[in-house]
Amino acid sequence: MNAQLMDGTRLAQQLHAETRRRADAVTLNRGHRPCLATVLVGDDPASATYVRMKQRRCAENGVDSRAVTLPASSTTAEVTAAVRSLDADPMVDGILVQHPVPVPVDERAVFETISHAKDVDGVTSASLAAMALGTPTHRSCTPAGILRLLDSYAVALSGLHVVVVGRSEILGLPVGLLSLCADATVTYCHSHTQDLPTQIGRADVLIAAVGRPQLIRGEWIRAGAVVVDAGYHPGGLGDVETATAAERARLITPVPGGVGPMTIAVLISNTVDAAERGLVSA
């Protein structure tokens, strides 16, 4: 193992500490805490666990959370009505709708119900366009967490070739757009990409966001590259086959303890941003 590990747990703790100070200042100033509303639809155990983790981190960092739980049988109209009610509530600063919302609810329609100012998870069209245009917004949590992690290890993206594997609306797509705004050359790869190993071998910075365990083999990675693994699968596996990758990479995120902790830290930081002053980048 030659690569230095990029310690997301430690960086997330630093961000949480900073967020907590800001949250306390907001509370002192306006008399009530910043508040994140979470919306959980259905009874997927993993989704329920993620929501609980987010609520716990809120509580630890001076932020209130308000939980809305809806049955799996909910209609799109019922879920959007719940979101609209939270959006209209001046006591709620930010809204998180836990992804994935179970079919047949139209997740996109639910997301678009959130106003831009309260979209602390960065899932609306308004946030996506703003990330593309470089205008003020809450940045999607995992993508923003990845950029913070790279920055903390002095990886300046300008001019580097970032290869993103995956193009999901809340991860691959926005992390590529944020990298482009940071002046990286950006390549999007996905399930239709031909000769994925060759494309990956061209990366100065590889961002694996494909959601399949160990799809990316270590020997595909260029010696000296930076590897960010946003995957998290049963058994603690990422999207990258880590053992060989760590022999070749210069910097690599562990799984767990890399990207994951940053996601929640950015979410709560975005919530306090919203409480402080509306739309500000994470």
Added chain:
Amino acid sequence: MNAQLMDGTRLAQQLHAETRRRADAVTLNRGHRPCLATVLVGDDPASATYVRMKQRRCAENGVDSRAVTLPASSTTAEVTAAVRSLDADPMVDGILVQHPVPVPVDERAVFETISHAKDVDGVTSASLAAMALGTPTHRSCTPAGILRLLDSYAVALSGLHVVVVGRSEILGLPVGLLSLCADATVTYCHSHTQDLPTQIGRADVLIAAVGRPQLIRGEWIRAGAVVVDAGYHPGGLGDVETATAAERARLITPVPGGVGPMTIAVLISNTVDAAERGLVSA
């Protein structure tokens, strides 16, 4: 010269003919023609020429145009007020604000005043996000024209490596997003890209949208590639040094007569889409 020329003039004529039939049907149905409002700020001769060309093509194809001309001294508030008035007018189906709007007017703020349904030029955040997400929208005219041109020459983008040089909000950025939605592997290059010749040499399909005459040299292009040149500069030059490129490429757009005619044809087609049924892809 080995490359086959991609004839944008001919394809634009075909699209215009189809648009004219649809426009006439709308007129018969509702008693008045589809209408494109054009907004020209300042007295840049090139911008004035483009607007006149668009109005002429409207008239030729059964579409009314309404011209709003504002002085270069206009404020952002004055221009947005003019756009808002057109947006509220039920006789106006689509709105084109000619780019570039002269500084110090905030062009982005002006664009965002256009409602999604009337954004037939595809310049708003709502349109950009929809192009990224693959949801219904008017697609930006030059990018949509490029995709139509490729399709008409049987270039199926799925799995191909599209390299876009340039990342402007109305050309490079959206044409890459549309290519990604068409399942291409997409690389964005720009002024910070290192080793541009190497990146360009990897392209199955090169889309040059950089706005500098003959910046891209013919010998950089891979033998058998498809070359789309969206540049148009004095002396009839494109962004690509054509003579050598045409020796190497399999298909290439002429300048003029390639991408340019498609832009206006898509604009008017989008306007008739808006008149017919609201938001539909070009």
